[in-house]
Amino acid sequence: MGECAWTARGCAAAALVLAGFATASGQSLTLGVGAPVTSLDPHYHQLSPNTAVAEMVFGALTQTDAKARIIPDLAESWRAIDETTWEFRLRRGVRFHNGSDFTAEDVAFTLERVPNVPNSPSSYAIYTRPIREVQILDPYTIRFRTAAPYPLMPRDIAQVKMLDRQTHAQATTEQFNAGIMAIGTGPFRVSSHRNGERIEFERFDGYYGTQPHWQRATLRMITNDAARTAALLAGDVDIIDQVPTSDLAKLRTDQRLSVAEVTGLRIIFLSFDHSRVEATPFVTDNDGKPISPNPLKDPRVRRALSLAIDRAAITERIMEGSAIPSAQFLPESGFGYVPTLNPAKADPEAARRLLAEAGFLQGFRITLHGPNDRYPNDSRIIQAVGQMWTRIGVRTTIEAQPWATFISRAARQDLSSFLIGWGTSGEGTNPLRNLVATFDRDKGYGASNRGRYSNPRVDALTDAAMREIDDTKREAIIREATIIAMDDTAIAPLHIQRNAWAMRRGLALDARVDELTRAQDVTPTGPAR
Amino acid sequence: MSAVLRPSAPPQVETPLRRFASQFAESRLALVGLVVFVAIVLAALLAPWLAPQNPYDLAQLDIMDGRLPPGSVGASGMVHWLGTDDQGRDMLSGILYGLRISLMVGAGSALVAALVGASLGMLAAYAGGRTDTLIMRLVDLQLSFPAILAALMILAFLGKGILNVVIALVVVEWAYYARTVRGSALVERRREYIEAAQCLALPTGRIIFRHLLPNVLPPLIVVGTMQVARAIALEATLSFLGLGVPITEPSLGLLIANGYEYMLSGKYWISFYPGIALLLTIVSINLVGDQLRDVINPRLQK
Numbered sequence: 102m103g104e105c106a107w108t109a110r111g112c113a114a115a116a117l118v119l120a121g122f123a124t125a126s127g128q129s130l131t132l133g134v135g136a137p138v139t140s141l142d143p144h145y146h147q148l149s150p151n152t153a154v155a156e157m158v159f160g161a162l163t164q165t166d167a168k169a170r171i172i173p174d175l176a177e178s179w180r181a182i183d184e185t186t187w188e189f190r191l192r193r194g195v196r197f198h199n200g201s202d203f204t205a206e207d208v209a210f211t212l213e214r215v216p217n218v219p220n221s222p223s224s225y226a227i228y229t230r231p232i233r234e235v236q237i238l239d240p241y242t243i244r245f246r247t248a249a250p251y252p253l254m255p256r257d258i259a260q261v262k263m264l265d266r267q268t269h270a271q272a273t274t275e276q277f278n279a280g281i282m283a284i285g286t287g288p289f290r291v292s293s294h295r296n297g298e299r300i301e302f303e304r305f306d307g308y309y310g311t312q313p314h315w316q317r318a319t320l321r322m323i324t325n326d327a328a329r330t331a332a333l334l335a336g337d338v339d340i341i342d343q344v345p346t347s348d349l350a351k352l353r354t355d356q357r358l359s360v361a362e363v364t365g366l367r368i369i370f371l372s373f374d375h376s377r378v379e380a381t382p383f384v385t386d387n388d389g390k391p392i393s394p395n396p397l398k399d400p401r402v403r404r405a406l407s408l409a410i411d412r413a414a415i416t417e418r419i420m421e422g423s424a425i426p427s428a429q430f431l432p433e434s435g436f437g438y439v440p441t442l443n444p445a446k447a448d449p450e451a452a453r454r455l456l457a458e459a460g461f462l463q464g465f466r467i468t469l470h471g472p473n474d475r476y477p478n479d480s481r482i483i484q485a486v487g488q489m490w491t492r493i494g495v496r497t498t499i500e501a502q503p504w505a506t507f508i509s510r511a512a513r514q515d516l517s518s519f520l521i522g523w524g525t526s527g528e529g530t531n532p533l534r535n536l537v538a539t540f541d542r543d544k545g546y547g548a549s550n551r552g553r554y555s556n557p558r559v560d561a562l563t564d565a566a567m568r569e570i571d572d573t574k575r576e577a578i579i580r581e582a583t584i585i586a587m588d589d590t591a592i593a594p595l596h597i598q599r600n601a602w603a604m605r606r607g608l609a610l611d612a613r614v615d616e617l618t619r620a621q622d623v624t625p626t627g628p629a630r
Numbered sequence: 631m632s633a634v635l636r637p638s639a640p641p642q643v644e645t646p647l648r649r650f651a652s653q654f655a656e657s658r659l660a661l662v663g664l665v666v667f668v669a670i671v672l673a674a675l676l677a678p679w680l681a682p683q684n685p686y687d688l689a690q691l692d693i694m695d696g697r698l699p700p701g702s703v704g705a706s707g708m709v710h711w712l713g714t715d716d717q718g719r720d721m722l723s724g725i726l727y728g729l730r731i732s733l734m735v736g737a738g739s740a741l742v743a744a745l746v747g748a749s750l751g752m753l754a755a756y757a758g759g760r761t762d763t764l765i766m767r768l769v770d771l772q773l774s775f776p777a778i779l780a781a782l783m784i785l786a787f788l789g790k791g792i793l794n795v796v797i798a799l800v801v802v803e804w805a806y807y808a809r810t811v812r813g814s815a816l817v818e819r820r821r822e823y824i825e826a827a828q829c830l831a832l833p834t835g836r837i838i839f840r841h842l843l844p845n846v847l848p849p850l851i852v853v854g855t856m857q858v859a860r861a862i863a864l865e866a867t868l869s870f871l872g873l874g875v876p877i878t879e880p881s882l883g884l885l886i887a888n889g890y891e892y893m894l895s896g897k898y899w900i901s902f903y904p905g906i907a908l909l910l911t912i913v914s915i916n917l918v919g920d921q922l923r924d925v926i927n928p929r930l931q932k
Contacts, residue, residue, distance in 0.1 A: 327891045491688040499878045
């Protein structure tokens with residue numbers, strides 16, 4: 102003490118510098134994300150930004166690693182007892198943020214809650230419906246009986262975030278959004294939430310797994326691409342996702358930054374209105390009169406629209422190389438990828454012939470909708486598609502809207518054709534069940550089949566794949582269903598995105614194929630200077 | 631500074647119009663503004679003949695021509711003097727057509743707002759009492775609300791489209807006209823000629839439109855010019871924010887917004903040239919408007 106007395110000021114200054122250093126660079130992380138989080142209720146709305154936040158706050162029985170492989174989370178191990186029974190052994194000593202214990206009771210409670218979340222725009226029930234009976238053997242062992250063989254159980258259950266029976270018995274989506282009920286077992290707890298703007302997190306020191314490096318994390322939603330890049334360059338945020346393709350080349354060469362990239366699992370596609378037999382609202386003849394029956398029900402019309410699209414031009418010019426053209430749901434690494442299904446070269450002549458065959462020699466008019474703040478270059482892509490369609494005689498009007506407006510219209514089947522994306526799990530039954538299986542609330546199928554495509558053969562094969570325990574056979578069934586759906590142009594796939602993040606130098610990111618941006622995946626590289 | 635008497639000029643009959651013209655021409659800057667403005671209006675009117683491409687026809691665009699720098703030759707052999715945007719839209723054509731929309735929206739909304747505002751202002755001044763209070767409180771309410779916010783809310787409610795932008799601009803601008811007109815109408819109303827007209831028992835409508843209106847017109851014209859510039863700027867802002875015109879029919883504001891994301895990667899021309907066009911338009915209108923105010927306002931008369 103005495104020795105330090107004469108340099109008290111110096112000591113204090115040094116301490117201040119150290120403290121400042123620790124809070125400024127060592128402990129807090131600000132993430133700038135491009136897509137807004139719509140809810141903190143983990144069972145409300147299946148959407149990647151929501152899942153990313155849910156994985157920071159909550160836990161599930163299993164989880165996927167950066168390459169979409171299944172690894173344990175709240176369950177230590179699992180096995181199939183017989184064809185229709187799965188047994189999960191839970192991790193012991195796991196606590197929720199409020200100190201409550203995590204046990205098998207909570208798993209049972211969660212499974213009861215999932216199908217009963219009111220007004221869910223894209224329900225998680227698809228993952229819990231196959232479970233017919235839950236059997237609690239002891240507080241840390243639980244068995245699920247399913248009506249049919251359910252090979253996807255360990256993968257699907259990763260989507261179901263676990264809640265606490267004591268805490269969440271009466272919890273509403275609004276209470277989650279207010280942050281009061283956003284209590285999970287994950288590495289972070291929510292300290293504040295301003296809807297559509299920012300979420301602040303604090304590290305949960307009782308987390309059972311590897312502690313994240315960051316004491317505090319802030320998630321800022323910056324939907325404007327240029328603003329997000331500018332925020333990174335200005336140092337307002339430490340890392341951004343959905344790096345604008347127009348900036349990628351420049352950011353790669355910037356000494357102050359580093360970029361992480363990986364080919365993702367998100368398919369960008371066009372969806373058509375299959376729900377109306379009579380006229381569809383945004384297709385008219387060249388005089389502006391409705392056309393009945395709905396031309397989009399004719400597979401030749403859909404194929405013509407798909408054939409008109411020059412996918413390579415879009416990925417090269419609009420996406421600037423950060424996407425690969427696609428003719429199916431999955432990238433090459435996916436389970437159920439069809440090697441023979443390659444994106445056709447654009448053929449306007451063939452497209453015109455198909456239209457003429459379908460009785461539209463003079464073409465027709467259509468309005469193509471899409472979001473303008475959700476996917477990289479979303480509004481530019483639909484304009485480019487508009488050019489290509491107009492060239493085959495389908496005069497196209499483009500309407501790009503903010504995601505919130507757009508998705509509520511798409512979910513109500515208000516639109517005739519629209520661009521949308523889907524982050525698959527990397528396993529073929531996921532897009533089959535969600536995007537092209539007949540919409541069925543009870544089965545939980547077709548949850549995001551917003552065009553309401555319906556084909557009994559695809560449905561039957563999807564069901565068969567869902568029952569097949571043998572992986573080789575299952576993959577063959579998935580391929581067959583995929584080929585049928587694609588031959589029928591149930592949807593028109595455009596491309597699969599490459600995911601890109603940019604961050605300040607000195608940070609490293611475990612880039613995820615599922616494009617989730619989570620604070621626990623960011624680590625500092627070496628000592629900060 | 632400039633000589634009123636020019637010895638070489640033949641003696642001219644001084645009509646009010648000529649006096650007005652010579653007074654206006656006293657400012658070189660205003661003349662330049664007028665010339666630029668006339669040139670811009672002509673360019674906008676003649677856009678379909680001047681523009682090398684119809685930028686609103688999707689079939690004429692090709693994304694393979696996207697983001698070409700100024701002076702490049704596109705796949706169809708067309709020279710893009712000001713470059714192209716991300717959709718392969720020729721910037722020169724885009725600007726010419728964009729000017730049409732900007733001027734149309736600016737002039738259209740200013741005209742309708744002037745009609746609405748002037749009528750209400752006149753009514754307030756002439757009727758007085760409760761009518762006056764009601765209208766002027768409405769004006770206060772409108773003016774206390776940020777114009778851009780009000781316009782955003784109206785567009786969020788009405789949806790996109792040029793007509794809706796005009797409606798939104800009228801709603802946020804009528805109050806300026808109403809206030810100006812009421813102010814000068816109040817002064818004029820107490821003048822003898824109005825009293826005389828009233829003594830002759832002329833119908834109220836006739837007094838308002840034949841006697842009062844012509845005398846409150848000068849300040850109205852000045853406010854009108856300024857408001858046209860303001861309306862153009864507001865429309866550009868709304869389009870920039872993605873709430874104005876459809877994305878396939880860009881106005882100047884939307885053209886700027888399209889290029890904004892490419893600024894960091896050095897493709898300046900997509901935003902820069904439409905920006906210059908917008909700047910020239912607004913500055914020239916304001917220069918003309920400023921000089922109009924000086925010429926028309928009797929209190930600034932030399």
